[in-house]
Every structure is written in C-alpha cells, then in structure tokens.
Amino acid sequence: MEKRYIEILKKSSFDELTPDEKEIIGELCSNQEEFEDAKHLMKSMESLDKEPFRMESNRVKDRLDSEFKEVYGTEGGFRFLHFLFPPVTPFYTKPGLQLAFLILFVFTVYYSIDYFKVDNTPKTLYSQNDNPKEKEESSESEKSEDVEKGVERSESEETAEIMDRGSDLDLNIGVAEGSGGDFMESEMVMEFDELSIAEFESVAEPSTMSSTTMSLGLSDGLFSSSRDSSPRDDEDNRLFLIEPVSASPELLDDLFTTF
Amino acid sequence: MKIFQKQYAQLSDEELMEMLSKGNQKAFDEIYHRYSDILFGYFMKMLARDKEKCEDMVHDLFAKIIRKPDYFDINRSFRTWIFSVACNMCKNEYKRMSVRKHVSNDFEPTKSIHSNSDTLKQVHESYFSDSFYRELNALDEKHKSVFSLRHFEGLSMKEIAKALDINEGTVKSRLFYATKTLAGALKEFNPIYNQ
Numbered sequence: 001m002e003k004r005y006i007e008i009l010k011k012s013s014f015d016e017l018t019p020d021e022k023e024i025i026g027e028l029c030s031n032q033e034e035f036e037d038a039k040h041l042m043k044s045m046e047s048l049d050k051e052p053f054r055m056e057s058n059r060v061k062d063r064l065d066s067e068f069k070e071v072y073g074t075e076g077g078f079r080f081l082h083f084l085f086p087p088v089t090p091f092y093t094k095p096g097l098q099l100a101f102l103i104l105f106v107f108t109v110y111y112s113i114d115y116f117k118v119d120n121t122p123k124t125l126y127s128q129n130d131n132p133k134e135k136e137e138s139s140e141s142e143k144s145e146d147v148e149k150g151v152e153r154s155e156s157e158e159t160a161e162i163m164d165r166g167s168d169l170d171l172n173i174g175v176a177e178g179s180g181g182d183f184m185e186s187e188m189v190m191e192f193d194e195l196s197i198a199e200f201e202s203v204a205e206p207s208t209m210s211s212t213t214m215s216l217g218l219s220d221g222l223f224s225s226s227r228d229s230s231p232r233d234d235e236d237n238r239l240f241l242i243e244p245v246s247a248s249p250e251l252l253d254d255l256f257t258t259f
Numbered sequence: 260m261k262i263f264q265k266q267y268a269q270l271s272d273e274e275l276m277e278m279l280s281k282g283n284q285k286a287f288d289e290i291y292h293r294y295s296d297i298l299f300g301y302f303m304k305m306l307a308r309d310k311e312k313c314e315d316m317v318h319d320l321f322a323k324i325i326r327k328p329d330y331f332d333i334n335r336s337f338r339t340w341i342f343s344v345a346c347n348m349c350k351n352e353y354k355r356m357s358v359r360k361h362v363s364n365d366f367e368p369t370k371s372i373h374s375n376s377d378t379l380k381q382v383h384e385s386y387f388s389d390s391f392y393r394e395l396n397a398l399d400e401k402h403k404s405v406f407s408l409r410h411f412e413g414l415s416m417k418e419i420a421k422a423l424d425i426n427e428g429t430v431k432s433r434l435f436y437a438t439k440t441l442a443g444a445l446k447e448f449n450p451i452y453n454q
Contacts, residue, residue, distance in 0.1 A: 005435075028435040029442075037442035040449040044387055045410060053300035060318045061291065065284075068325050072282030086281045090333065 009039045272337035280328035291321060297412060298345055304395060304407050305349045316348055336421070342412060343422035346404050353400050387448050394444040398437055405430055406437035 005028065008021050014035035017025075029035040072082065084096030091097060245252055267275065267289040278286035295317055302313035323330065323344065331340055395403055401423075408414045408422065409430075416434070420427045 025435075027432065028439055034439065034442070037446045037449060038438055041438065041442040041445060044391070044445070044448065047384055048388060048391065053303045054296050055299045055314060055317065057314070060295070060314050060321075063318055064287075064291065064321050064325065067322055068284060068287055071325050072284075082280070082282050086277070 006042060009035070009042050273333055276324075276328060276331055276337055277333060279324070287325065290324070294341060295321070298341070301342070301345055301407060301412060302349070304392065304411060305345075305400075305403060306352060312352075316345075316352070320344060320348060336418065339414070339418045339422045342408055342414065342418075343424070346408075346423060349404065350400060387445070390445060390448070391441070394441055397444075398440060402433050402437040402440070405433040406441070409434055 005025050008017065008025050011017060011021075014022075014029070014032040025035075025038075029038050084099070085094050267285055270278075270286075270289070272290065272293070275286040275290050279290060298320060299313055299317050302316045303310070306312055306316065320341070324341075330344075331337065395406065398406070404423065405419055408419045409416070414422065416427050416430045419430045423430070
C-alpha cells in the first residue's frame with residue numbers, strides 16, 4: 001500500500017484513476033488540483049534525494065572514540081565483567097549467569113545426593129513420628145517400659161541367683177543321696193523347699209506361680225542344664241564333693257554301738 | 260591472517276550491536292559508518308539545518324549507544340530503534356527551544372549557486388529546496404517525523420509505526436496530511452500554475 005500511492009501519483013490525471021485507487025489516496029487528494037500538487041511534490045522530491053547530508057568533520061568521531069575507550073577501557077577487570085555480563089544479550093545468554101546457574105546446579109545435586117543417602121535403619125521410621133504429643137506419649141511409654149524392664153531384669157537376676165543357689169543345694173543333695181544318708185537328704189530338701197518358696201513368693205505374683213512343685217520342677221530342669229554346661233560349676237562340685245562312706249568305712253566305727 | 264578477520268560489513272546491525280556491547284571498537288566503527296550520515300541528514304531535516312546542533316545530536320546519540328547499549332532490545336530492529344531514539348531526541352529538542360522561530364530567523368540555504376551557473380533550472384531547484392525544508396520544518400513534529408522517516412530514510416510504514424510506537428493507520432494518516440500540506444504550500448513551484 002505504501003508504495004502504491006506513489007505509483008498512483010505518477011499517473012497523468014485524477015480522472016484516470018480507478019475507484020479503488022481513488023479510495024486509496026482519498027485522504028491525500030480528493031480533486032484534480034490536489035492530485036496535481038501531490039504529484040509535483042513527489043516529482044520534485046526525487047531531486048532532493050540526490051543530495052544526501054554528510055558529516056564532513058571527524059570531530060564527532062574522535063570524541064566518540066575517546067568515549068568508547070573510556071567506557072570499554074583496557075582494564076582487565078572491566079573487560080572480564082563485560083565478557084561475563086554483556087549488556088545487550090538476553091539475560092539467559094549471559095555467560096556469567098550461565099556459569100552461576102551451572103555451579104548452583106552442581107552444588108545442589110552434590111548436596112542433595114549426600115542428603116538423601118539411602119538408609120534403611122529405623123531412623124527413617126523414627127523421623128516420621130514428629131508429632132510432639134506423640135513424642136511425649138512415646139517418651140512416657142518408653143519410661144514406663146524401662147521401669148518394667150528394670151523390674152523384670154531385677155526379677156530375672158534374682159531368679160537366676162536363686163537358681164544358682166538351688167543348683168548348689170541340689171548338688172549337695174545329690175552327693176548326699178549317693179552316700180545313702182536319708183536324714184541329710186530330707187533335711188536338705190526341706191531347706192531347699194523353704195528357701196525357694198520364700199524367694200519365689202517375694203519376686204513373682206501368686207497368679208503366675210501355680211505351685212511350688214512346678215517351680216521346683218522347673219528349677220530342676222534348669223539345674224540340670226546348668227550342671228551340664230558350666231565348667232566353673234564342675235569345679236565347685238568337686239570342692240563340695242563328699243566322699244561316700246564306703247570309701248572310708250573307719251569313719252563309721254564310732255557311730256555304731258556294739259552290744 | 261586476514262581470512263580470520265571478521266567481515267564487519269557483512270554483519271547485521273543487531274550482530275554488530277552485540278559485539279559493540281562487549282567492547283568491540285570495530286563493530287562500533289561499522290555502526291557509525293552505516294548510520295552517522297543518515298542520522299545527520301535526519302537531524303538536519305528535523306532541526307532546521309543547524310549543522311553544529313545536528314552534529315552534537317549525532318554525537319549524543321552514539322554516546323548513548325556506547326554508554327547504554329542495553330537500552331537496545333536485541334529482538335528489535337536496530338534501524339527502527341535508532342530512529343525512534345532520534346525522534347525522541349528531536350522531540351526533546353523541540354521542547355527545549357522554540358524551533359519554529361529559529362527556523363524563520365536562521366534558515367540558511369545549504370547549496371550556493373556558482374556565479375557562472377546561472378541556469379534557470381538550478382535556480383529553481385535551489386529555491387524549491389530551500390522552500391521545501393522551510394515548509395517541512397513548519398510542520399508539526401509528529402507529521403514531520405513521519406514524512407522524513409518515510410521519504411528520506413526509507414522506512415516502511417510498519418517500521419515507522421514501531422519506531423514511533425503508533426499504529427499503521429495513524430502513520431498513513433499523518434503521512435498523507437504532511438504530503439498534502441507540503442504540496443499545498445509548494446504549489447507555486449508547480450509549472451502548471453505558471454503557464
């Protein structure tokens with residue numbers, strides 16, 4: 001369109017124009033007189049174009065060159081800064097920013113890998129219980145559990161102690177049995193029964209313990225296992241071993257009265 | 260070594276601007292070489308042919324390019340952008356001083372006629388040229404800038420619209436108004452009225 005109206009103005013007469021052409025230049029000229037004026041102006045302006053303006057002096061260029069050196073001087077720092085952050089380029093193509101983002105990315109990846117190291121220990125499970133109320137509750141329950149454990153531990157220790165004592169007694173009983181002394185056997189059994197009942201009553205609830213015989217049976221079983229396994233006990237047994245009377249019959253001489 | 264040197268003359272304005280912003284002196288020289296005379300001519304037409312002022316305007320414009328190259332958006336056309344800057348500078352200049360008064364008082368013909376070349380044609384052309392620029396400067400700034408950009412700088416209506424930040428319809432309207440006004444003011448030079 002922009003060249004069209006100049007071409008239209010080159011035509012000889014306004015009357016020769018088509019309705020479309022008249023519509024195009026309607027704003028410029030609406031009659032023959034205005035058409036002729038515009039046409040003459042365009043024709044005369046062609047001669048004006050032949051004389052372009054030129055800056056003859058180098059004064060402006062010299063001033064600009066010195067300004068250019070001032071702004072983009074040879075100082076290394078500024079040159080490097082201009083290289084990293086050139087003013088005209090879009091921000092995402094600036095080498096400085098690209099470098100910064102790369103470093104940030106590398107560090108993020110490095111630390112995230114370190115942070116998200118796979119660990120299957122209960123640490124992960126514990127970390128899920130972050131609710132403070134739950135924490136308090138859990139700590140309380142832990143405390144109570146600890147108390148219970150402590151009680152249980154002390155109970156079991158006491159039980160073990162009793163069992164140790166019982167095993168010693170049992171061994172003595174066994175030795176006594178081997179020597180054939182009924183009196184000693186009955187006495188020792190009685191003593192053991194009393195002791196074990198007293199101990200068990202102090203540590204165990206009555207409901208858990210059905211009868212003394214049951215506990216004694218249990219203790220027997222335990223004694224036998226402990227007898228089999230422990231080398232220290234063997235040594236102890238040896239120390240407590242009473243030789244049978246048949247091995248030294250002279251010991252019985254004073255016990256029997258000869259009528 | 261010459262084969263490794265960049266052919267600055269073959270680079271686009273936008274590429275040169277990018278290099279200029281990184282401190283490339285040769286890119287600046289090429290830009291200056293391409294646009295200094297064009298801008299000088301534009302200012303001469305717009306600012307009543309005050310040569311010294313026009314040189315200062317050219318200097319100021321290129322100084323802006325040196326100091327603030329980031330004002331130029333690389334996605335735009337440099338040609339359009341530089342003329343939009345020149346237009347704004349002219350507007351500011353008009354605001355600062357009464358140019359119209361200046362035109363009528365200080366108008367000087369640019370071309371002197373040699374005493375021995377007294378042909379009627381030369382006289383006529385010279386007289387027309389003076390009258391034309393006088394009438395052009397008598398126009399409003401907005402009409403004058405559109406007319407100058409279209410007929411002297413060769414910008415398309417689209418480019419003018421972008422440079423002046425107006426729509427194409429407005430450009431066309433202003434252009435026709437300026438042409439009509441100038442044609443009416445210079446009708447005395449039309450031979451059909453002198454016959």
